[in-house]
Amino acid sequence: MAVVSREARVSRAPAVKLSLNRIMLWVVGLGVTALVVWRIAGTAALGLYGPDVWLMQTLNGLVQGSMYALVALGYTMVYGILLMINFAHGEIFMIGAMSGYFVLNGFHQSGFLASNPVPALLITFIVGMGVPPIVGVLLERIAYRPLRRAPRLVPLICAIGASFFLQQAVRLLFGIRTKVYPTVAVLSGSWTITVGEREMRIQHMSVLIIVITIVLMVALYLLVRKTKIGKAMRAVAEDKEAAALMGIDVDQVIMVTFAIGAILAGAAGVMWGLWYKQVIHTVGFIPGIKAFTAAVLGGIGNIPGAMLGGLFLGFVEAIAPTALDISTQLKDVISFGLLVIVLIFRPSGILGEVLTGKKA
C-alpha cells in the first residue's frame, strides 16, 4: 500500500562517483555501531536496571512513538502525493493540542469534566481533531496550491514561513503562557503488575493512547485500501496526470490528504496534552521534526513505514539514554543523529523503495 509515485520506483541511478567518500562513511558508520554496542554491553554488564525498568521504558516509548507515528503519517501522505515536506505539519499538531486544551479546560471549569468525563473527553478529541484539518486545508489552498509547479525550494520555503506564521499567530492570539491540561480523574489511575521482583505501574492513559492510535491506524488503512477516496489517493500518488485523465479531481484528493493528515496530527496533539500536560505555541516544533524523522526512518511516502518509523523512534528515544548510559538531555541529539545515519546509509528508509536521486 505504498503511496510512492511510480517514477520514484526506478532503480537507483548508477552510483555517484563518491567512492572515497563512501569508504569514509562506512568507517564512520562502523565506528558508531561499535560505540553503541560497546555502551550497551557496558550498561548490561553493570546490570543496574531490572526488567521492570526496561518494560517501563518500552511502554513509554510506545506511547511517545504512537504520537510520532500519527504525526508522521501526515508528512508521509503529503510527501507521497506532492513530493514536498509540509514543514508546517508540526504546527498543525500544535493547533490540535491547543484546541483540545481550550475545550477540556472549559469543561473542567464548568464541572462537566468531573461529572461526565467520557463525553467530555470524546468532545475534546472531536474538536482537537476537527480544528486542525480546517487550518490544514486552508494552508494548502492559500500557500501550497499556487506553488505546485514552482521549483522545489519555493514551496519548501513557503512551508517554513507558514510554520512560523501559524506558531506566532497562536502565540499572539492565545497568549504566551504555558497551558496546562486539567487532570482527568478517570485516566490518572494505573494498574500495578509485578515484573520480576518489582512492581510496575501501567497508567490508564498510556493504554488509552496506544488503543486510540491503533484504532486510527486501522481506520486509515481501511480508508486508503477500501474506499473510493483511498483509491483516488493512491492513484494520484502514482501519477497525477493519469489520475486526472481518469476523472479524479486531483485538487480535491490533495485537499482530503491534507485533511486526513491534520486529523491524525490533531489526535496526536490532544494525546500529547493529556500525556505531558503542558502545551505552548512552540510545542509542535520538536515533535514535528521527530515525526519527520520517523517518516524518513520508515521510508517517506510509505504509510506503514511511517507507523513503524514512529513507534521505532519513540522506542529508541525512550530506551537509548538508559541503554547507552547517557544523559536524557541528549535525547534529541540521538534522534537527529539517527536521522542523519538513516539518510546516509538507507535514504529510502526501512520499508521504503529505492528512490532515484531526483526524489530522495
Place this chain on the structure above:
Amino acid sequence: MNLLSVVRAGIRSGLIVGVIAIFIVLIGMVQTFAKRYLTGEITLGMVILLAFGLVAGVLAARQVAKSSPRLGHKVLAAAISGLITGVMLAALLLVVSQVSLRDVLVNATPEMVAALSFGLPLSGAAVMLMGMSVATAVIAVLYGLVPPRLRRALLEGIMAVILIGLFWEAIIGLDVSRLVMNFLGVKAGKVLPLPGGIGLLGVVSLVTYLLRMRPRPETAVVRQRHRTAWRYVSLVLIAGAMAALPFAVGLFWSQTLTTIGLFTLMGLGLNIVVGMAGLLDLGYVAFYAIGAYAMALFSSPASSLGLGLPFWVALPIALVFAAISGILLGIPVLRLRGDYLAIVTLGFGEIIRVLALSDVLKPYIGGPQGIMETPPPYFFGTQLSDPRYLYYLILAACLVVVFISLRLNDSRIGRAWIAVREDEDVAQAMGINLVAAKLMAFAIGASFAGVGGAIFAARQGAIFPMDFTLFVSINVLCLIIIGGMGSIPGVITGAFFLIGLPEVLREVDEYRILAYGAGLVIMMLVRPEGLIPSARRRLELREEEAEEGVADVAR
C-alpha cells in the same frame, strides 16, 4: 457583467478582508500601534484601521475590473466590500466589549475596545467603523481616477510621512540631527507635528511629481551612459555615507549597525550556500556558534583553554574551525537534495545548541553559563570596544566578504554552483565535480558565518548557548529570501530592513517572527525572486518576462 456578480465580488472580498482584519485586531496590532504617533494625533493604529477599508475596496474593484470596466460597478463592489469589512469589525467591537473573552483571546481587552472605538460610545463607534470602512473603500477606487503621475507622487508623499513619522523619535535622536537642531536653535518634540506632516506630504509629493516630468534620455546608449555615471556617483556617495555613519548616528545606532553588519556577513555566507549552490541550510546558526565559541575559547583567559590569544590570532582559528565543521556537515549530506537537506541541517543546528547547553560539554564550554571575558579586538593598540570603532571592523569584514562573493559569482566555481543548483545530474555530466563544488559551498558559507560569530563573541564579551537559537538561522534565511536569493545588494537591503527595522520600532518586535513567516509565504507566492533579484534568478523564475532579463544579462 450583471449586478449580481458585482455584489458577489464585493461580498467575497469584503469577507476575506474582514477575516484578515479581525485576525490583525485580535493579535493586538491595532491597540499596540495606537500608542505610536505618526503626526499630530494620528496614530499608526488608526492608519491600520483605515487600511482595512482601503484594501477591501481595492480588492473588490480588482475583481470586478476583470470583467467590467464600468466605474459604477467598481464603486458598488468596493462599497459593499468595505461595508462588510466594517460590519465585521463593528461586530468584533461589540462582542469584545460585551463578552469577556480574555481567558482565551489574550488581546480582547478594554484596551482593544478603546483602540477600536476612539473613545466614542459603543454604538457610535460601531457606526463609525462601518462608515469609515465604506468611505475608505470608495475613496480607494476613486483614487484610481487621479492621473497616474499625480497618484504615484501623492502615494510617495504619504509613504514619506508615514516613514518619517514612524521613525521621528529615532531621527531626532541621531547625533547629526542633534547637531543640526542645536545649530538652528530649534527643539523637536517626540512626535512629528501635524503641520510638519502636511508640509512634508506636500513637499515630497511635489518633488516626486516634478522628478517624473524630466524627459527620459532617448537612445539606449545615452541611457546606458547615464546609468554607468549614476552608478559611480552613487557608489562614492554610499562609500562616504558608510564611512561617516557611526559618528553621525551615535552610540546606540552604531550598535544596531554592527548587528546589521553581522547579519549581512551571515547573509552573504548563506547566500552562497542557498542562493548560489541551492543547498537549503536551516542550521546555519551552527557555524555562527562554532565561530563564536572558537573565538571565546581561544581568546578568553577565563575559558577552559585559558590561552588568551589576541583577536587577530583567534579570528583565523575560528574561521578554520567553522570551515572544517562546514565540510564535516557537508560530507554526510552530500547525496541528499532539497527537502532532506533542510531537515538534516535543521537537526544539526539543534544538535549544536543542545550540545552547547548540555552537561557533557560543560567543563569545556561552560554549558548554560557560556564563556565569559572574551576580550575586544585591538587594532594597532586601539581597543575596539566602542561600537563606533567596531563598526569599521565589521564594515571591513563585510566589504571583504562582498568582494569575495562578487568574484565567486562569475568564477568557475560560482558557475559550477549555479549548474548544481539547477540540475545535479546535468551538472555532473558537464564535468563538474559535485563533491568538490558542494563542499566548497558549505566551507565558504560556514567560514563567513564563523567570522561573523567570532566578531560577535568579541563584541559581546560573553557568549551563551541562548545566543544561537534556530531563530538566528531563520532570520538569516528570511533576509536573503526577502532581499533576493543570489543577489548581494538584496542581502544587504534585507539585513537593513529585517534587522534594523525591529530595532527602531520596538513594538514591532512582538510581531517580528509572525511578519517573517508571512513575509516568506507572500514572497514565495508573489515574488519568489526577492525584492532586489539577481538578473539570473529573475530570468529563472519569471520566464514570461524573459526578454527583459536576457537584455539585462547581456549587459
